[in-house]
Amino acid sequence: MVISAVLAAFAAASNAFASVLQRYEARTAPSTEAFRLALLRDLARRPLWWLGIAGVAAAAVFQGAALLTGPLALVQPIMMVELPFTLMLAAVVFHQSLGVRSMVAVVGITAGVVALLVSVDPSGGDTEVGVGRWLLAAPGIALVMAALIGLGRAVRGVARAAALGMATAVMFSLTAAFMKDATGRIPFGAAAFFTSWQLYATCVAGLFALFLLQNAYQAGTLVVTQPAVTVGDALVSLLLGVLLFEEELRLYGWWLVAALLGLGMIIFGAVELSRSPLVSGVVAPPDSAEARRSSSPGPAEQPAESADPEDPAGPPSAM
Template sequence: MDMLIPVLFALSGAFSNALATVLQRKAALSVPRSDKLRARLMLDLLRHPVWLAGIVAVIAAAVCQAVALATGPLTVVQPLFVLELPLTLVIAAVLLHGRMSRLGWVAVAAVVAGLAVVLVAASPVGNRTHAPMDRWVPALAVCSVVIVALVVTALRRPEGRGRAACFGLATAVAYAMTAALMKTSMHTLDDGGVTAFLTTWQTYGFAVFGGTALFLLENAMQAGPLVASQPAITLGDASMSLALGLTVYEEYVRTGWWLLPQLLGVALIAVGVFALSRMSLARALTGEDRPAVGAGAT
C-alpha cells in the first residue's frame, strides 16, 4: 500500500505527458504549413482549444510527477515513465485516427511486461526525503560533465543517428537530475511551505536542469531519426534515475541472481522501445513523417 500512491501518480503523469504530446501534435496539424514566424505560429495555436488542452495536460503531468516523487522512491517513479511512449502511440491511434499494427501491439506488450519484470525483480525500497551535500556535489558534477561531453560529441557529428543519440542521452541525464532535485524540493514544500520551497537550492536546480532537458530534447528531435533519439531518452532516463536513486538517496534494489530477470526485463523494454520508435505513427508525432490514416510499423 505504501507504493500505491506514487505508482498511481507516476502512471497518471506518464499518461498526461502522452496525452499532451498527441493533443499538441493534433493542434499543430490543424495549422497550415508555411514559413510563418514562430511567434505567429504560436498565436495560431493559441486559438485552438485542443492545443490549450495539451498545455493543461503538461501541467497535470508535472503535478503528478511531483506528487509521485514526494511520496515514493526515485527508483520506482522514474522507470514508470518508460510507459509514456507506448501510451502516446495508443492515444495517437485513437485521436489521430491512425492504426497500431500487430507488431506495434506486441512492442507495447513487451515494454509493459519488461517494466513489470524489472520492478518486481528489483523490488526498490527506501524513500529518503533529503540527501547530504557530499552526495549532491559528486552527482551534480558527474551529470553536468556527462551532459557537456555528450553535447560536444553531438555537435561534432553530422546530422543523423549518432548526433540524435548523443542529444537524446544528454536529455535523459538532464531529465533524471531534474527528477532527483525535484524530489527533495517537493519534500521541502511539504515540510516547510512555499517560503522554504523558494529558498532551497534544489528548487532552482531542478528548474535549470528541467529547462536544459527541454532544450536538449528539441535538439535531439531535430538532429536525426526518432529511432535513434527516443530509445536513448527512454532507457537513459530510467537508468540514470536508478543510479541517482541508489547513490544520492541510498535507495536499495535486489542484486545477486535477481539481476538475471532484471536484465531480461531491460532487454524486453529495449526491444519494445526500438520497435515503437520505428513506427510511422511515432515519427508522425515528431513531425519526422507526415501522419497517415492507417499508419503502421515500418
C-alpha cells in the first residue's frame, strides 16, 4: 500500500511537471497556430516541450505501477495532489510567488487527501475484472455519461462547465479502471497484456477524457471546472473500486464524518487553487480568455473580489 501511494504521488508530480513545461512553451507559440498542425511542428522543435512529453510518459508508467500494486480507490485520490504540485512548479518556472491563500489551499488539499484516505482505508480487491462485471457496469456508466454530456450541451456558463467537468472526471476514473485491469494481466506475460482489450480501451477513454476536459475549460472558468474534475475523479474512483474490483472501504460511524471533512478540505483547496493566476496560466487553453488574463502583467495573487466576473455564456462548445 505504501509503495502504491508513493508511485501515485510520483505520477501526480510527473503530470504537474509535464503541464507546466508544455504550458511554458505553448505561451510563446504564435496565436495564429492555434488548432493547426503548425502548432505541433513549432512545439516539436522545442526541447522543453519534449521534456514535458517525457513527463506524461513517466506519469503513465508510475500510475500503471501504482494501480498494479494497490487499489484503485487509493491511487486515484492521491492523484489529486497534482494540482498543488502544478502550482508550486509553476511558481518556480514563471518566477511568481505563491501567496498566502494559495499556500493555505495547498495544505488544505494535501491534508484533505490524507484525511479521506485514512478514513475510508481502501483495501483488498481483485487485480482483474471479469467481462461479466464490465458488462453489468457499462450501461450505468454510459447512462451517466450521456446525462452529463447532454446536460453540458443543453446549458451554458457555470452549469455547462460543471457538467462537462464531472463527465471528464468519470472518464478519467474509467481510464484508470481500464488501466488497472490491463496491468493486472502483466503477471501472465507480455502477450496477455498487449492483447487485452482493456489496454486499448485505456487509450480510447483517455483521449475522450482529454477532449471533454478541453470542452469543460472552454465552457467556464477553472473555479468551476477544476474542482468538478478533481473531486469527481476521486469519488467516482472510490465507487468503481468497490463495484468493479470489490475493494473495501470504511464508511461508517465517525470514519464517515472524517472522510466528509477531508472531502470538504479538498473542495475548499481546489476552489482556492483554481482562483490562482498561476494555475489558470498552466491549465487553461492558450487562447482562452482565462489564459490571457493569467499571462497579463499583474500581481501573482489577486483577491477574490478583484477577479474578473465570470462570463455566463462563454464561448461555444467544440462538441
